[in-house]
Amino acid sequence: MYKYILLAMLTVLSINAAEIKEDIEIPYIPYEVKMGEHFDAVQANCLTCHSFGYVTNQGPQSKAFWRGKVEKMIVHFKAPITDADSANITEYLYKHYGNGKEK
Numbered sequence: 001m002y003k004y005i006l007l008a009m010l011t012v013l014s015i016n017a018a019e020i021k022e023d024i025e026i027p028y029i030p031y032e033v034k035m036g037e038h039f040d041a042v043q044a045n046c047l048t049c050h051s052f053g054y055v056t057n058q059g060p061q062s063k064a065f066w067r068g069k070v071e072k073m074i075v076h077f078k079a080p081i082t083d084a085d086s087a088n089i090t091e092y093l094y095k096h097y098g099n100g101k102e103k
């Protein structure tokens with residue numbers, strides 16, 4: 001019986017020891033997904049493997065950069081994306097996350 005009481009006391013003590021007293025501040029990270037033409041193609045073809053953060057993390061980029069990324073997903077990671085969808089996705093990415101340069 002005493003064994004169980006001791007065990008219960010030790011459990012309570014260890015839980016208390018792990019308590020954190022300071023305030024925890026969680027940083028705000030803007031993570032903007034822009035709605036627009038062909039976003040449906042992005043949703044259907046890109047968000048199956050990873051989050052949209054992979055796109056926003058790249059910062060503004062050229063059309064060639066985005067075309068290359070879509071190609072990379074198809075060639076290296078075997079994403080099953082049709083030619084029409086890949087062209088539309090490149091347009092969407094460049095329009096919303098582009099830097100105004102073709103190359």
Ligand code: HEC
Binds near residue numbers: 081
């Ligand atoms: C079949 C799975 C798959 C699909 C579908 C996919 N990706 Fe990826 N993607 C990956 C993998 C795997 C990585 C690399 C992850 C890592 O390095 O941690 C990646 C990484 C990325 C990166 C980071 C930069 C880089 O070169 O690694 C970007 C940007 C990206 N993907 C965009 C897209 C876009 C846009 C689409 C839709 C056209 C897409 N992905 C669809 C698997 C996929």
